[in-house]
Amino acid sequence: MTVGIVGLGAAGLRTAMLLERAGVTVRLFEARYRPGGRMFTADEGNGAVYEAGGEWIDADHLRCLDLMGEFGLEPNEPVDWPRKLVHKGKECTDVTLWNDALEDDLRVEAAAREFCSNLREPPWENLQAKELDRQVLGDFLREHTSSERGLWWVTAKYRSDEGDDPDRIGLLGWLSGYLHYMDREGEEMSAYRFPGGASRLFERMIGTLKAEPVYGAVLHRVRQDASGVTLIFENGEARVDRVILTLPPPALERVVFEPAISVEKRCAVEACRMSRAIKIVWEFDRPWWEEAGWGGSMLCDGPLQQTWDASGADAPVLSAYICGDRAVEWSRLGDPVRAGVYELSLLFPQAAKSFQRGWIHDWVNDPYAQGAFSHLAPEYVLEHMRYIAPAEGRVHFAGEHTAMWTGFIEGALESAERVVEEIIRTES
Numbered sequence: 050m051t052v053g054i055v056g057l058g059a060a061g062l063r064t065a066m067l068l069e070r071a072g073v074t075v076r077l078f079e080a081r082y083r084p085g086g087r088m089f090t091a092d093e094g095n096g097a098v099y100e101a102g103g104e105w106i107d108a109d110h111l112r113c114l115d116l117m118g119e120f121g122l123e124p125n126e127p128v129d130w131p132r133k134l135v136h137k138g139k140e141c142t143d144v145t146l147w148n149d150a151l152e153d154d155l156r157v158e159a160a161a162r163e164f165c166s167n168l169r170e171p172p173w174e175n176l177q178a179k180e181l182d183r184q185v186l187g188d189f190l191r192e193h194t195s196s197e198r199g200l201w202w203v204t205a206k207y208r209s210d211e212g213d214d215p216d217r218i219g220l221l222g223w224l225s226g227y228l229h230y231m232d233r234e235g236e237e238m239s240a241y242r243f244p245g246g247a248s249r250l251f252e253r254m255i256g257t258l259k260a261e262p263v264y265g266a267v268l269h270r271v272r273q274d275a276s277g278v279t280l281i282f283e284n285g286e287a288r289v290d291r292v293i294l295t296l297p298p299p300a301l302e303r304v305v306f307e308p309a310i311s312v313e314k315r316c317a318v319e320a321c322r323m324s325r326a327i328k329i330v331w332e333f334d335r336p337w338w339e340e341a342g343w344g345g346s347m348l349c350d351g352p353l354q355q356t357w358d359a360s361g362a363d364a365p366v367l368s369a370y371i372c373g374d375r376a377v378e379w380s381r382l383g384d385p386v387r388a389g390v391y392e393l394s395l396l397f398p399q400a401a402k403s404f405q406r407g408w409i410h411d412w413v414n415d416p417y418a419q420g421a422f423s424h425l426a427p428e429y430v431l432e433h434m435r436y437i438a439p440a441e442g443r444v445h446f447a448g449e450h451t452a453m454w455t456g457f458i459e460g461a462l463e464s465a466e467r468v469v470e471e472i473i474r475t476e477s
């Protein structure tokens with residue numbers, strides 16, 4: 050049996066590793082001229098190295114940690130500086146959180162826990178929760194907070210997790226994700242990073258494979274018949290017994306299927322929303338934030354939303370992660386890098402003098418992703434979610450959007466395990 054894998058991000062490469070390990074021949078195709086998809090370690094020269102896409106691993110992302118372990122890579126633990134919070138010109142840190150914000154945070158957490166205690170898995174089994182599926186996270190946060198600062202804090206926190214504004218996130222979908230958090234102890238979020246960068250992990254993954262990836266292969270059409278599948282790329286064709294498509298939903302939407310895929314699958318792909326997030330990255334001549342006794346991590350009510358020290362090598366680098374409507378606005382600015390330095394210098398005057406050069410990674414307009422990661426929009430869970438992962442004949446689907454760890458690197462790896470099991474079961 051020969052299985053084609055289209056899309057060589059975390060899902061595609063992990064699938065290839067697992068299938069080859071099971072004795073299956075794979076053929077690998079990727080539209081870009083590099084592996085990794087939405088994970089990519091940018092090396093701008095002179096020591097300026099940082100993650101342009103997926104970066105953080107939570108302590109309970111066991112598949113990620115195990116994968117690193119397979120290659121003898123120890124996860125990086127970031128330096129433990131408290132995160133600065135800036136709201137209306139006042140500052141605190143997440144360990145000295147203002148009382149009103151803390152109270153609201155606890156209220157939101159308690160309400161989420163209560164709702165979660167009535168939820169079943171998988172999320173689409175919660176037919177009793179139609180009303181929750183219609184609501185948005187933003188309304189839930191407004192309902193369970195009593196101060197303006199508290200509302201800002203919980204909004205900023207969950208916008209960062211979801212990669213988009215809470216008014217676009219479905220409440221049932223968010224609660225289904227929250228179920229994962231309930232077992233967590235202490236600070237298990239954003240606990241680790243890939244040592245040497247995520248791209249190093251992808252090099253190692255490719256190094257284990259017998260199959261040679263074909264880059265620049267943009268899939269346009271998938272034609273299946275009783276004996277196999279023909280893949281039609283911009284620049285050629287391939288015939289395989291089965292295919293696994295790991296394309297993010299907006300890219301999948303552009304593929305033509307012959308015969309057409311089911312209406313349910315088509316609607317699920319179209320309804321699966323991508324979070325709107327960009328990264329702006331600045332290199333400085335010195336880590337002025339450390340000199341000021343600060344680690345670089347901040348959540349603020351200004352346009353930059355969130356920053357952290359993203360230095361992956363010698364050069365001091367700060368990164369801003371901007372989500373939602375703001376990300377769209379900033380992706381349209383003539384010079385978002387300079388505009389960002391200006392915003393930063395309003396808070397930290399040293400930034401302007403120390404600035405060397407910078408970059409923007411605009412995932413909203415990325416041709417092969419059109420967003421950072423998927424989130425569960427209102428009415429998605431009960432109407433569509435169950436249809437996103439199942440195979441259509443010889444065509445199989447993987448990628449973070451098909452997983453229970455939706456949106457995460459962990460989800461991409463989870464989907465790889467599921468789809469490999471699906472193929473092996475179907476063939477045996």
Ligand SMILES: Cc1cc2nc3c(=O)[nH]c(=O)nc-3n(C[C@H](O)[C@H](O)[C@H](O)COP(=O)(O)OP(=O)(O)OC[C@H]3O[C@@H](n4cnc5c(N)ncnc54)[C@H](O)[C@@H]3O)c2cc1C
Nearest residue numbers: 056058059060080086087103104105268300448449457458
């Ligand atoms: C800015 C940003 C920050 C993030 N932060 C985190 C984080 O901190 N922690 C975390 O866990 N996750 C994070 N993520 C999400 C994480 O990166 C993704 O969930 C994960 O990388 C998705 O892997 P995937 O294999 O499912 O999809 P992808 O990596 O998107 O792989 C799909 C591949 O398909 C290819 N493709 C698309 N169209 C075609 C076509 N027509 N023909 C052929 N190939 C095609 C793409 O080029 C791509 O390589 C972040 C993502 C971004 C963008």
